[in-house]
Amino acid sequence: MRLLTHNMLSSNIKGVTNGFPLRIEVEKVVEKQVDFNPNFLKNMFSKIDYKALLEASRIMGYAELPDHADPSSLESDDFLRRFHHALLQLHLEEGSLVCPETGRKFPVNKGIPNMLLHEDEV
């Protein structure tokens, strides 16, 4: 699971009002090479919750994203490359996503998050 996907996931448990971002617990991170696509990154920037990405990338062991970023950051190739790496190249292979409100853990196995709910959570 990429951090792009993590940035798009929220806790879906019934009654939870603030289910984003899910806290990441890491067991295994892998990196996979992806083509650098500045257009996509520029388009996506406004849709990404940067703070959530920043925290997630640090938990995943990548400390190279700047603390703050705004649309003007996109003019820097250096920033775009870091943003690219954090968003698309880091994968959570094994671990969990923890609901910030209830502490419920959603397991991630072989890179696939399991967001299925138990009957009493729907």
Add this chain to the structure above:
Amino acid sequence: MMPYRIAQIRLVSSHPEVYEPCDDSFALVDALLADRTNLLEHRPRICLEIGCGSGYVIASLALLLGGEDSGSYFIATDINPHAVSVTSETLNAHGVHAELVNTDIASGLEGRLMGLVDVMVVNPPYVPTPDEEVGCDGITSAWAGGENGRSVIDKILPVADKLLSDKGWLYMVTLTANDPCDICLDMKKKGYAARIVLQRSTEEESLHIIKFWRDPNSQLEANDAKLLTKTDHGAGFGSFLSQLSQMSFWRSGNSTNN
């Protein structure tokens, strides 16, 4: 035109509890191929499949768009945990990537992915069955569609409306028993126009692959049709009018580039 590839059956992984590519899967991929020129021009950023099963469809979509190198990113969901693993193997075997989520429809993604999906593909469980069979574990959930086969479809449509971007397209497999006209009318009320991209009859079933896209006129027309049929008490005329509005609705679908 660029040469293209779709998924190869011999590279599609399998599992006893995962739906194998079948006539409906092939029809959906053929519809995507038939619409390939439009899809390439559309330059979708995010593509989503709901109910990916073996991964045959999402792998084909990724291949025919040229994979991530072309600037499109792919996400697929399935409620069946075996299906997402099998899809992962199928994608690897074809050298393409999609992000996978084991979830009910798009639960967990609906909030943040809202309005971001440019292309959505769905081959839902559409076979009419008793309602109890819907969402059962394992392979039954691959086809069990409840009354008129509409249980899961009717849950997917509002989610699609939420996730699709302004320029978003939805391709969906339907069976005659699902009442495709009624599905289109439902989508028309949500502001979508529709076109049948491919129709195919097999020994057992008649399949339509329908493409939906946002069209502000559709909603207006749908509301007009409702008003007209409401004020007119002769049932015969009312249904005639609604047929008429449906016809113009199909036509408007063909007149654009979609």
